[in-house]
Amino acid sequence: MIFDLPIADPQRILPSTLYSFFSKLTQDEKIDLKVFIQKLQALPETDIRLFALLHLHKHQLLPKETFTILASAFLTDLDETIQWHCLLFLGYYESTSTTISTLTPFLSSPCELVRAATSWTLAKLHPDTLSATTVYEELTTTSDSDRSRILLGAALYLLDSSPTSFGMQYLKKYFLTEYWDIENNNYYSTVLLGKYGLSAEILAEILWISGVKIVSSTSLDSLELNWLLGY
Numbered sequence: 001m002i003f004d005l006p007i008a009d010p011q012r013i014l015p016s017t018l019y020s021f022f023s024k025l026t027q028d029e030k031i032d033l034k035v036f037i038q039k040l041q042a043l044p045e046t047d048i049r050l051f052a053l054l055h056l057h058k059h060q061l062l063p064k065e066t067f068t069i070l071a072s073a074f075l076t077d078l079d080e081t082i083q084w085h086c087l088l089f090l091g092y093y094e095s096t097s098t099t100i101s102t103l104t105p106f107l108s109s110p111c112e113l114v115r116a117a118t119s120w121t122l123a124k125l126h127p128d129t130l131s132a133t134t135v136y137e138e139l140t141t142t143s144d145s146d147r148s149r150i151l152l153g154a155a156l157y158l159l160d161s162s163p164t165s166f167g168m169q170y171l172k173k174y175f176l177t178e179y180w181d182i183e184n185n186n187y188y189s190t191v192l193l194g195k196y197g198l199s200a201e202i203l204a205e206i207l208w209i210s211g212v213k214i215v216s217s218t219s220l221d222s223l224e225l226n227w228l229l230g231y
Contacts, residue, residue: 001198001223002147003085006054013051018043022052025061033066037073046079053082057089068095075102080109084117088151091121092227100126107134116148116155123158124230132159132167139174149199153206154228161229163211172212175203202228 010022021036043049053074056062062070071089074082087106090098103126106118115138122130139152156167163169179200202225204217209229220226 002150002225002228003057003088004050004054004081006051006058008051010052010055013048015043018052022055022061025056033069037070041073041077046082049074049077050079050082050085053085053089064093068093068097071095072098072102075106080111080114083109084111084113087114087117087121091117091124094125098125100129104129112143112145112148113151116142116145116151120151120155120158120228123155127159130155130159132156132165132170135159136167136170136174139171146197146199149196150202150228153199153203157206157210157229161210168207168210168212171203172207172214175207175214179203 011019014022018036018039021031021039024031040049040052043052053070056067056070068090071086071093072095074086077083077086083106087103090103098121100122103118103122106114107122109115109118119130119135119138123135135152135155139149139156142148142152153171156171159165159167161168179196198218201218202220202223204215205220206229207214208216209220220228220231
């Protein structure tokens with residue numbers, strides 16, 4: 001939904017030298033993390049590198065402190081999909097070792113999702129360093145990426161969730177401008193066959209939770225997305 005989902009069998013996907021590490025982790029055995037990272041980074045296939053990271057995350061095969069070391073190592077990956085996943089991992093696991101200087105360069109990435117993931121992670125880990133104006137300006141220029149809108153809306157909530165805050169008031173304005181169907185007096189969503197996907201429902205719910213009672217929508221709890229708002 002926000003992260004991509006690995007659905008294949010790692011034994012069929014990964015080279016045997018790399019799968020041996022996964023096998024050890026499944027059996028709660030220790031691995032040499034440095035060697036594992038080197039072998040994973042050496043894989044030429046981007047989709048396999050990403051699959052390995054997502055599988056480790058989904059099945060919680062590493063302690064969160066160890067996983068954030070792994071995610072940090074892959075911030076330098078040339079693939080932008082891997083970059084934004086790893087940026088999210090650092091916020092998701094609340095990495096205390098991730099510095100502001102590590103994250104802020106990604107705010108200038110040419111990739112919209114990398115910038116959105118960076119905003120969300122900064123809002124989660126270092127909220128005092130990120131301006132709500134910066135996040136809102138990014139939101140108003142975003143393209144058709146549902147994920148970007150969701151992450152940026154959640155970042156505004158993390159910066160200040162009070163209903164009268166700059167972020168929530170501007171998110172309200174954005175929602176009513178971009179998502180509200182005046183003719184039907186409701187919002188555009190996949191449920192209503194509108195022009196937006198899940199972001200319509202999630203942004204509506206973020207506003208509702210903050211106290212901006214436009215419309216009650218999909219429960220973040222039911223979607224297992226409470227982590228977006230720091231719960």
